[in-house]
Amino acid sequence: MTGDSPSKTGRLAEWFDRRLGLSYPLLRPVPAYAINPFYWLGALAVVAFLIQGITGVIMMLYYLPSPTAAYASTEYIFDRVYYGRFLETVHLYTAYAMIMLAFMHMMRDYFVSAHKKPREVMWIVGMVMGFVTLGFGFTGYLLPWTVVSKSATDVGVGMIDALPAGFSSFVSFLVVGAGGDAAELLRFYDLHVVVLPAVLLALLTVKLYMLEVHGISEPTGSERAAGQIAIFPDVTIYLMELAAIFGTTVLLISMLFPLSLPAPYTPALAAQSIPQPDWYFLWIYQILKISIFEGPGLPVALSAVTLIFILLILLPFIDRGASRAIPERPIFVTLGLVFIGEIIMLALWGLMTPGQIIPLGQAVLVLGGTALVIGVISLLAFRLSARRPETVGSPKITGGKLNAFVMTAAFAIVVSTGGLAIGSCLSSFVYIILNGEDLVSVATLGVALSALAVTIIASIFLLYISERTTGRLRRRLTLFERIVRSWN
Amino acid sequence: MELNKLLLCLFLCLQGISTIVLWSLSSTDVASQAKFTIFLAVDLLCFAMVAYSYRKLSWGLLINPAWILVGSFGLVVLFLSAIFFS
Numbered sequence: 341m342t343g344d345s346p347s348k349t350g351r352l353a354e355w356f357d358r359r360l361g362l363s364y365p366l367l368r369p370v371p372a373y374a375i376n377p378f379y380w381l382g383a384l385a386v387v388a389f390l391i392q393g394i395t396g397v398i399m400m401l402y403y404l405p406s407p408t409a410a411y412a413s414t415e416y417i418f419d420r421v422y423y424g425r426f427l428e429t430v431h432l433y434t435a436y437a438m439i440m441l442a443f444m445h446m447m448r449d450y451f452v453s454a455h456k457k458p459r460e461v462m463w464i465v466g467m468v469m470g471f472v473t474l475g476f477g478f479t480g481y482l483l484p485w486t487v488v489s490k491s492a493t494d495v496g497v498g499m500i501d502a503l504p505a506g507f508s509s510f511v512s513f514l515v516v517g518a519g520g521d522a523a524e525l526l527r528f529y530d531l532h533v534v535v536l537p538a539v540l541l542a543l544l545t546v547k548l549y550m551l552e553v554h555g556i557s558e559p560t561g562s563e564r565a566a567g568q569i570a571i572f573p574d575v576t577i578y579l580m581e582l583a584a585i586f587g588t589t590v591l592l593i594s595m596l597f598p599l600s601l602p603a604p605y606t607p608a609l610a611a612q613s614i615p616q617p618d619w620y621f622l623w624i625y626q627i628l629k630i631s632i633f634e635g636p637g638l639p640v641a642l643s644a645v646t647l648i649f650i651l652l653i654l655l656p657f658i659d660r661g662a663s664r665a666i667p668e669r670p671i672f673v674t675l676g677l678v679f680i681g682e683i684i685m686l687a688l689w690g691l692m693t694p695g696q697i698i699p700l701g702q703a704v705l706v707l708g709g710t711a712l713v714i715g716v717i718s719l720l721a722f723r724l725s726a727r728r729p730e731t732v733g734s735p736k737i738t739g740g741k742l743n744a745f746v747m748t749a750a751f752a753i754v755v756s757t758g759g760l761a762i763g764s765c766l767s768s769f770v771y772i773i774l775n776g777e778d779l780v781s782v783a784t785l786g787v788a789l790s791a792l793a794v795t796i797i798a799s800i801f802l803l804y805i806s807e808r809t810t811g812r813l814r815r816r817l818t819l820f821e822r823i824v825r826s827w828n
Numbered sequence: 829m830e831l832n833k834l835l836l837c838l839f840l841c842l843q844g845i846s847t848i849v850l851w852s853l854s855s856t857d858v859a860s861q862a863k864f865t866i867f868l869a870v871d872l873l874c875f876a877m878v879a880y881s882y883r884k885l886s887w888g889l890l891i892n893p894a895w896i897l898v899g900s901f902g903l904v905v906l907f908l909s910a911i912f913f914s
Contacts, residue, residue, distance in 0.1 A: 422855035426864055577883045584876035588902070591869035595862055595909065 372567035405529035410485035453664035460656035626690035714759035758795035764788035
């Protein structure tokens with residue numbers, strides 16, 4: 341056999357390639373700058389969805405969607421089915437990962453302006469996919485029929501009555517059906533295993549098609565690369581690498597925090613338990629617990645949450661500025677940071693105060709304080725890190741070159757941590773004043789104060805570097821030196 | 829280059845061993861399912877490292893030893909966890 345003739349493996353690969361078209365350019369090549377995990381958050385969410393599909397189909401073989409059998413069948417999967425506990429745990433954690441990845445994908449697209457022209461419709465489709473993902477969480481939570489899941493779902497379903505009349509009856513028909521536990525569970529099951537996956541797959545197809553049309557969004561900085569990388573095999577190998585790391589992480593978390601099944605639902609147990617949703621709905625739950633939104637104020641709270649979602653969907657038509665670079669979008673980047681800070685703050689707060697009504701003053705103090713701190717520090721950071729043209733005669737700075745993106749990212753992390761620390765401090769402080777001190781609240785206050793101190797020091801350090809690089813500190817020191825000399 | 833190939837072989841061997849071990853476990857008791865999770869994680873981590881090394885070599889780039897060290901540390905932690913669960 342000569343060196344030019346293909347080997348047996350090569351011929352086999354060629355045979356498959358001719359029939360399956362594996363190496364044919366079905367998808368457009370990917371720019372070299374996209375070999376970065378942040379460009380593939382959506383793809384990882386799809387990987388999580390696929391894992392959920394596989395584990396979910398296996399569980400479907402054993403699960404019975406009726407109030408009398410749902411818990412028993414879940415328990416059966418847990419204890420008797422081969423690797424049943426593993427399947428349930430992985431299904432749950434990939435669901436959490438999918439929601440988290442979808443949120444990170446949305447925020448990353450927001451910060452790098454991937455929602456701007458010509459990708460407005462992609463953003464809207466992505467947002468709807470995000471809501472479908474939350475729908476998976478909401479419908480799947482009820483299926484084990486535990487006291488925790490049923491109580492929380494009842495609270496969620498109860499809110500349907502607060503919607504406008506016509507819309508309320510439509511949603512009620514969609515979610516609860518003819519009424520009663522059996523109809524409700526069956527509806528949730530159908531939505532979870534048939535309707536939502538079908539809708540998500542259809543939306544995914546549309547989004548992938550638009551991705552093919554518009555391509556991956558360009559980087560906002562100057563790090564554009566001319567090279568193109570073929571989707572197969574190069575990008576495919578990279579994606580498999582990312583998927584394997586993602587899978588390892590999910591498995592590690594599954595090993596460290598294995599799932600345990602809560603008590604089954606009975607009306608007596610439900611009356612004793614405090615309903616609390618899963619973590620991804622905690623922020624909405626905490627908004628609804630603010631005293632002003634109790635009772636007749638509920639429609640106002642629901643309208644406020646709906647307004648947030650509508651604003652997110654319509655974002656491409658609100659944020660229409662030509663610039664895509666982070667340093668040139670201080671207002672929208674600050675709003676994004678405030679949004680993330682508030683969501684985390686509300687979720688943590690909701691976790692710490694299950695079932696407690698939050699006084700309006702406390703809510704204003706904590707949420708307003710968090711927004712104010714994040715907003716002020718972020719805008720200040722933008723102001724100070726902005727480059728200014730060197731004036732004639734100003735001293736030349738010989739220090740390192742300011743990387744605006746790295747500085748902005750560092751500021752974003754410091755600002756977010758600082759905002760959370762301030763919020764935690766205020767929350768713990770108010771809790772101690774209202775309920776007296778206990779070990780947990782004092783420890784929380786201590787940790788929050790320490791975090792605040794660290795972020796203050798980090799902020800000063802970053803501001804110093806920013807000042808030094810832009811040269812204003814040096815000019816001020818020179819001016820100060822001149823003044824002192826003139827006194828002498 | 830030879831060291832890279834040796835590393836690839838080592839990770840492939842580890843992947844093979846963990847695959848054999850994970851299918852030999854009892855499939856219903858709690859401890860075995862925890863070990864199954866660990867060995868599947870070992871399997872995936874080895875695969876990620878093989879894919880990373882292959883991608884870098886096929887693109888004519890250098891393998892970053894820091895990633896190999898991090899991955900190897902992860903493997904050690906996973907094997908120690910497996911011992912803990914047994």
